[in-house]
Amino acid sequence: MSEQHMSPVADNAAVRGGGQPPVLTITDLEVYYGNIAAVKGISLDVYQGEIVTLIGANGAGKSTTMRAISGLLKPRKGEIMFEGNKVSGLRGNEVAKLGIAQSPEGRRIFGRMTVAENLELGSFMRRDKAGIVEDMERVFDLFPRLKERIAQKGGTLSGGEQQMLAMGRALMARPRLLLLDEPSMGLAPVLVDVVFEIIERVNSQGTTILLVEQNALAALNIGNYAYVLETGHIGLQGAAKDLANNEDVRNAYLGHA
């Protein structure tokens, strides 16, 4: 429970964000499925411009946390604040309007719609036609494959292409915070590298990212800060570099190196 003695590398938190308050703050979040607790009181911060990674085993509560941030699940306790607005308790569409987009676990693309229609739905809330066209170009620039498949139905794409579409669709909202849930799941190793490269590019273009990953090594490589979830609690936290070198993390999540 006490994060202090379990996180020997947690003391550099003060330098994050350069004195600015975090864009996303989660305090004592608890989320239940029926009577079963999936997230048992976690707190975390995401600062402007960061890539924050959330790693942990299956069932640790990573996706549950993401779904709670996006308003798809109602927290039982705790608070989620985004840019000074209380997000917890809002419905999914209201959270999206505040500037949070998610590329969800399992991609969840609209299989009976074309690639173009999927991307258009990503910009559903926006009215600035010129900006939408511009962002569509940007997505095609990041994922040239999607441009080739533009008129194809989403359900006929390969797994990697669907992942690209899910990320592109989320970017079409021009979010200020992008939640990526398992973007590398089920992808061929070559594609995994491509996807992580693109995440870095999107981040360098100014989008703050919260990344959930099972591929802990790759996630820690591109992340600024990281949290390790263990059965609903935050076990360790610290600069991603430090966690990548941490003995416990290496043993538990990075194979026996």
Added chain:
Amino acid sequence: MATAERSAPRFKLESLLGMAVLAGGVAWIIWSFATDPVIFTQVLTIGLSNGALYALIALGYTMVYGIIELINFAHGDLFMLGSVVGAIFLEEWLKQTSSSPKSWALLALTMVFAMAACALINIVIEKLAYRRLRNAPKLAPLITAVGVSFILQNIGILMNGSAPHSRTSVLPTSSVNIGSIEIRVKYIVVVAVTIPLLLLMTWIVQKTRVGKAMRATAQDRDASLLMGINVDRIISFTFALGGALAGAAGVLFVQVNGNTRYDAGFRLGLIAFTAAVLGGVGNLVGAVVGGVLIGVIQALNDGAPHFPGQKWTQTVMFSILIIMVIFRPGGIFGQHQQEKV
């Protein structure tokens, strides 16, 4: 793998049987037409007109199923309320009981009124009865729908009485003659009103922003929320659209049949449901095709030469329902769907 190989010949046999039944049906229809082309064509036009009504009602079933996977058994009764509300509005409020250009204009107004009323009623039903059960096991909203059906029937009894109430049609009773074929004007009116409604509906679903949101919501509700789509409002809108079509069907039904009855929704609802199953529940085009097909099959069976005749019509239609559910649960266009009632 092994089971797939083993079941392959069985599917072949089934599709052969299906072809045989289809060929037999077509041959039967040709035989009937050849015996008496005039009667056959007249009966066919009645079938098309009835089919148009079924299509309007079937669309409400199929749209609601498409978006929340609920077979809304109260939908037929909503159609009944539309017929009663429309008839009261036209006869008792607007005092129109004879055919004149003025009464035709007021009939159009009645149509708008009944459509708005049914849209509103359907929105309220969804909000009060179905919304809370959206994440409940599927049986719960289904039973609730049956309950809502009874409530609507009782409202029907309050407004219309428990016996059939005869209503006067304001449409001309004349016929149009093409050669020796005689087509009643009222049937032409039904088709002429239905087609633009169907086109309007297609346009809304395919081309508008709200239509796009409807299609997205039907495919994945959570993903739609992530896109910023107000899913609750889109579901309300879908119920409104389905309700409006049922209201239009109700008004047209009274004009064709000249009566209102509180239990009209039960039979017509089942027929329209059969039409929706025939076209594949959830498939909009399928519902229209299914509606027209059922209308035509019913009319031919009722009146065309060499068909079993009226007393067999219900048997024929519900046999179709049973055969479809067993052999082609995905409808005549055939994509297999897992969710079933």
